[in-house]
Amino acid sequence: MQIRVLGSGAGGGFPQWNCSCPNCKAVRAGTIKASTRNQSSIAVSSDGEHWALFNASPDVRAQLENFPEIHPKNKVRGTGIEAIVIFDSQIDHATGLLILREGDPLTIYCTDMVKQDLTAGFPIFNILEHFCGVEDHPIPLNGDAFTIPNIDDLEFTALPLKSKAPPYSPHRNDPHEGDNIGMIIHQISTGKTTFYAPGLGVIEPHVEQAMTEADCVLVDGTFWTDDELASVGRPLLARKIGHLPQFGEGGMIEFLDTLDKPRKILIHINNTNPILDEESEERDILTQHGIEVSYDNMNIEL
Template sequence: MLRILVLGAAAGGGVPQWNCGCPACRASRSEPGLQRTQASIAVSADAKHWFLINASPDLRQQLGATPQLHPKAGSLRHSPVAGVILTNGEVDAVAGLLSMREGSPFTIYAHPRVLAILKANSIFNVLSETNVRRLPIAIDGSFEPILPDGSPSGLEVLAFAVAGKGAWYLEGKSHPEGGDGAGDTLGLRIADKATGNYFYFLAACAEVTDDLKRRISGAPLVFFDGTVWRDDELIAAGLGNKTGQAMGHISMSGDNGAIAALSGLGIDRKMFLHINNSNPALLRDTAERKAVERAGWQIAADGMEIVL
């Protein structure tokens, strides 16, 4: 069986964000059920060995809150985490790697552009290559992640390029890998090789193209970018000066938003994650949340477990 754990469902900064007094952050400080850590999931084919999809800055907290990811009883040093698959090089996807520096073996899988970012930043050298291998992901090429002892995981991962943008901290600077940006934002199709069950993971997406529609049509489950409800949301709320598009994210609403673009594709279960604190759909009783649910979408929450 294919098992999925939602470790975190929020965009960068989480909910509540440490310095924010917006409605969602204020409400979440008194209502723990509204709180979200930064987006990441874990996936397994055997319920024993797990692969993280992105390593958020909240990873230490997420691992502590997830019994399936605790060391096994009687072991001084052990982790069920066999690897980390990165879909981009943003801070909220890679910073958690620094919490995994205590010597347990695992493998990092990422596009060469993201691996180049890690290599160029010496702080990631705390992840000794003696224990932590770094393997490149090819766009539109399937691979099977391996366990620390070299045995197969039973998973099959297909990475593909989606519309997006590079890490914001590299804006105006030369990318360590150069090139045209292909590979800075990836979507994943993750399958259980034994059963054939699969799902899609797209934590960032700036546009739903015809190719993307073809890929995910009829999928049992899709995790999709839910960063903002409307494109100018942060500007209208006085929380920032960038649109969702400028940050590389499609809005939930609108004629070209995710809800409209992904309707009628026969997807069994549609789940928004990477949800920003500015997004009113986070709050249960808002008109935006009701519109999400009427359209057949769910808002992901930390601690969810899904079995396919």
């Protein structure tokens, strides 16, 4: 199984265009050891030629341009992307679909709830019908695995996660199963599995089981503390907006410490998170706990 981290940042990327927090200011000035980051997305393959794109961020054009394995081969137009799997209908995971409008109909896998949002509150699917069109496929939420044509040797199992739909969703204040999902990626020939969840606010029993059994977990690393956004004048708590912070009682570090089997990697890092500074005390704490921080263009192979 091959995994390419196309983008490792949270919404807005790093540095965020309108932010002058200590991290953004320092990375622009070159005064900290840190890498810039596009908004989160990964690509998955079993053979290095045929890929499933997980989420389509607003940075998708630059991400794909930096990924030669997905470029057209032996014809004027083409792509190594066989399908796009959309985990939620948030702007930073779906807007990139508009950037991919120049070719054949987009093959998209998503839950029924995400499809509703992308045809109503944020009607990207409707817009794409005037350009390339969409061939959408429902993602089952009953524990059944599904496969994607030409992505040989991999099967995918979605796990519903507790979450709120985006502000523009018709059911923003009425959560439904399928508003947000995590994904078990299983390679049939080797038995290896990866669990991917860039937005994870609660470790429910079925999520704990999936992470315990995985060979690699690539999960939500958005915030270091629950009240981190207060540093930029936003009185929002990480848990309230669907992200489990790393540090503190009941945080991601505490949970990951209970796992012996998987390789542990954080993704979807917010621009305010001190772990972006590779020489910070917070990054050192992660290292001591055996937790990695993903970066753009990172390759993971199982």
